[in-house]
Amino acid sequence: MKVAVSSEGPGLDSQVDPRFGRAGGFVIVDMETMQADYVDNGASQAAAQGAGIQTAEKLAGLGVQAVMSGYVGPKAFMALKAAGLDVYQDMENRSVGDAVRCLADGSVSPASAPNK
Amino acid sequence: MRIVIASGKGGAGKTTVTACLAGQWAGELLLADADVEAPNLHLLLHPDLEPPEPVFLEVPELAADVCTGCGACRPMCAYGAIAMLGAKPVYFQEMCHGCGGCFAVCPEHALRVARRELGALLLGKVRAGERSVPFLMGRTRVGEAMTPPLLRAQERKLADLLRAHPVDVLMDAPPGVSCPAMTAARGADAVLLVAEPTPFGFYDFKLAHAAFAQLGRPVSVVMNRVGMEGNLACEDELRAWCAGAGLPVLAELPFQREAAEAYACGLPPTEAQGATGREWRQRFAGLAAKLRTFAEGAGHA
Numbered sequence: 212m213k214v215a216v217s218s219e220g221p222g223l224d225s226q227v228d229p230r231f232g233r234a235g236g237f238v239i240v241d242m243e244t245m246q247a248d249y250v251d252n253g254a255s256q257a258a259a260q261g262a263g264i265q266t267a268e269k270l271a272g273l274g275v276q277a278v279m280s281g282y283v284g285p286k287a288f289m290a291l292k293a294a295g296l297d298v299y300q301d302m303e304n305r306s307v308g309d310a311v312r313c314l315a316d317g318s319v320s321p322a323s324a325p326n327k
Numbered sequence: 328m329r330i331v332i333a334s335g336k337g338g339a340g341k342t343t344v345t346a347c348l349a350g351q352w353a354g355e356l357l358l359a360d361a362d363v364e365a366p367n368l369h370l371l372l373h374p375d376l377e378p379p380e381p382v383f384l385e386v387p388e389l390a391a392d393v394c395t396g397c398g399a400c401r402p403m404c405a406y407g408a409i410a411m412l413g414a415k416p417v418y419f420q421e422m423c424h425g426c427g428g429c430f431a432v433c434p435e436h437a438l439r440v441a442r443r444e445l446g447a448l449l450l451g452k453v454r455a456g457e458r459s460v461p462f463l464m465g466r467t468r469v470g471e472a473m474t475p476p477l478l479r480a481q482e483r484k485l486a487d488l489l490r491a492h493p494v495d496v497l498m499d500a501p502p503g504v505s506c507p508a509m510t511a512a513r514g515a516d517a518v519l520l521v522a523e524p525t526p527f528g529f530y531d532f533k534l535a536h537a538a539f540a541q542l543g544r545p546v547s548v549v550m551n552r553v554g555m556e557g558n559l560a561c562e563d564e565l566r567a568w569c570a571g572a573g574l575p576v577l578a579e580l581p582f583q584r585e586a587a588e589a590y591a592c593g594l595p596p597t598e599a600q601g602a603t604g605r606e607w608r609q610r611f612a613g614l615a616a617k618l619r620t621f622a623e624g625a626g627h628a
Contacts, residue, residue: 261407261422268410294412
């Protein structure tokens with residue numbers, strides 16, 4: 212399974228970006244191999260509106276099955292659920308690697324509603 | 328003729344100026360409040376209002392059983408209201424501008440017409456002495472992010488009213504220089520900019536002038552809250568700037584406690600008790616006459 216973590220930088224050591232739609236980028240982690248790839252999300256930061264929907268669409272297109280972030284807005288949340296992705300919120304104030312370890316050891320659970 | 332009263336900065340005095348002009352306008356008149364996100368002209372003019380008439384925008388609704396997931400609609404939408412998430416597109420109706428493009432490109436006719444409530448139009452009458460002045464205002468639904476479609480509906484209503492009974496229009500515009508203000512100003516014969524001589528007010532005034540000048544509408548100025556301690560340098564700067572830009576300053580309204588007191592009681596300063604009310608009525612009779620001459624002259628230019 213692949214998980215996308217909103218990130219302020221390109222690696223597992225980078226801090227989780229609390230924003231989803233306007234996150235600087237996403238670290239895509241393969242949970243089996245722990246291989247990490249980086250996807251830049253800079254373009255959506257300039258979008259006047261609909262950044263969350265755009266970002267959700269992009270991640271769904273990358274074959275990601277789960278998203279970890281800080282705050283996910285209502286439209287972005289709806290978009291992620293429509294694409295069948297699990298959403299993990301309130302993951303800010305830690306590194307991408309720590310967030311992924313929380314997912315691996317089952318100490319976090321997917322959200323049923325947006326927290327923003 | 329139609330005069331649009333605008334400002335750039337909010338709180339500069341658009342509504343007060345509109346309400347004061349209304350009482351001193353020579354000739355038949357219609358009053359319109361186009362600040363549909365926060366209408367307030369009715370708070371000063373107290374019209375008798377008819378029940379609100381809801382306004383809707385036609386938006387697409389996907390018939391998922393008919394949609395084949397071809398994705399033709401996705402790139403059509405310039406507003407990001409359609410996303411391909413999984414096998415079928417997902418429609419975000421609150422993002423839709425109602426352009427109809429997705430209906431036009433869907434090869435399966437998988438879209439039905441749904442509607443989103445934008446807000447309401449309210450018609451009424453303002454009693455001003457023996458006169459009864461028609462009043463039109465729009466009010467955006469709480470939670471609705473888009474105002475131009477409601478403003479266009481208000482414009483159609485206004486056109487209907489004027490076709491039946493052509494009169495002058497004084498329109499209280501939305502603040503700012505973005506889509507709502509520009510949509511309101513588009514129909515103006517002349518724009519009256521209310522300028523507040525503060526650094527913030529002056530800055531936004533220049534933005535407003537730059538924006539409205541592009542519409543090709545003649546712009547004149549009324550300075551508000553003149554003589555306020557600390558603003559004198561800014562007043563001089565504003566006068567000089569207007570002179571340099573060839574903008575006529577048709578009136579300067581004083582900063583005055585009695586005017587603010589009347590406003591706080593829900594009255595334009597022209598309705599204040601005693602000498603204050605008299606002075607303000609005189610001031611606005613003068614402004615109304617100059618404004619009419621300005622708009623007529625601009626029309627012939």
